[in-house]
Amino acid sequence: xxxxxxxxxxxxxxxxxxxxxxxxxxxxxxxxxxxxxxxxxxxxxxxxxxxxxxxxxxxxxxxxxxxxxxxxxxxxxxxxxxxxxxxxxxxxxxxxxxxxxxxxxxxx
Amino acid sequence: xxxxxxxxxxxxxxxxxxxxxxxxxxxxxxxxxxxxxxxxxxxxxxxxxxxxxxxxxxxxxxxxxxxxxxxxxxxxxxxxxxxxxxxxxxxxxxxxxxxxxxxxxxxxxxxxxxxxxxx
Numbered sequence: 001x002x003x004x005x006x007x008x009x010x011x012x013x014x015x016x017x018x019x020x021x022x023x024x025x026x027x028x029x030x031x032x033x034x035x036x037x038x039x040x041x042x043x044x045x046x047x048x049x050x051x052x053x054x055x056x057x058x059x060x061x062x063x064x065x066x067x068x069x070x071x072x073x074x075x076x077x078x079x080x081x082x083x084x085x086x087x088x089x090x091x092x093x094x095x096x097x098x099x100x101x102x103x104x105x106x107x108x
Numbered sequence: 109x110x111x112x113x114x115x116x117x118x119x120x121x122x123x124x125x126x127x128x129x130x131x132x133x134x135x136x137x138x139x140x141x142x143x144x145x146x147x148x149x150x151x152x153x154x155x156x157x158x159x160x161x162x163x164x165x166x167x168x169x170x171x172x173x174x175x176x177x178x179x180x181x182x183x184x185x186x187x188x189x190x191x192x193x194x195x196x197x198x199x200x201x202x203x204x205x206x207x208x209x210x211x212x213x214x215x216x217x218x219x220x221x222x223x224x225x226x227x
Contacts, residue, residue: 001170035213037153044203045153047215056215088153092211095167097143099153 002026002091004100012108019076021103023089028069033093036065036074039102040085048087049074079105110134112204112218119224120194127190128221130204137185138162143207143214144178144189146200156202158210159187167210194225 003026013019023034032052037045047056049065052072062077076083084107089100115129130142144156157168159178166178177190187204202221205214 033211037214044217044220045214046217047213050213050215090153090155090213092213095210096169097155097158097211099145099155101152 001096002029002094002098004089004091004098006087006089006100006103008103009101010104010106012106013079014108015079015081017079019079019083019105021074021076021087021105023067023072023074023100025070025072025091029091030093032068033091034065034067034072035090035092037088037090038083038085039088045088076105110206110216112206112216114202114204114218114221117222117224119226122195122225122227124194124225125190125192126194126223127188128202128204128223130187130189130218132185132187132206135206137180138182140206140208141210141212142178142180142187143205145203145205145214145217147203147220148197148200156189158207160210161187191223194223196225199223199225
């Protein structure tokens with residue numbers, strides 16, 4: 001099973017700042033099969049990024065994904081109030097899909 | 109619009125079974141699969157498995173093999189997830205999500221179904 005480790009666990013930032021979230025895989029991911037999701041309290045997760053860097057429909061361009069192999073990054077430029085949430089990465093390159101443990105982006 | 113609507117909250121006793129439904133609309137149901145993911149209170153996301161709506165093929169996570177069954181009903185565009193031999197640590201919100209293949213991202217997700225296991 002591929003283990004995904006997200007860092008940091010919590011990111012304290014102010015609106016307008018840039019958030020940089022990391023997701024490291026225990027082995028190289030096939031064809032950058034990595035997705036990012038945003039989850040707000042009491043809501044279901046929402047797809048942000050697929051294929052490491054493809055933005056999902058309706059996702060603002062302040063969200064961007066990058067990386068390959070074992071190291072991936074989600075960047076949120078100029079945080080808006082609605083961006084404060086928990087973010088999860090997910091790999092789908094193996095037959096056993098797994099998620100990272102999440103990074104909480106909180107208001108400083 | 110593409111939408112997945114799940115059944116309501118359930119309370120079960122240890123040892124019982126639960127069956128959660130997920131009704132799809134706004135797209136060709138047989139053109140995609142459905143994955144199930146759960147989230148224990150205050151915890152992260154755990155993938156449970158995937159079913160192909162087209163041919164019924166399934167891929168269950170090792171943690172749930174032997175205890176979970178995923179099915180679909182194409183006549184009503186509904187997917188089902190049954191979990192048996194429930195334990196207290198099965199208390200969680202269960203989500204369904206559209207996934208084109210067994211190795212795919214999830215989009216969109218259902219609203220979630222809270223299953224509480226308590227004596």
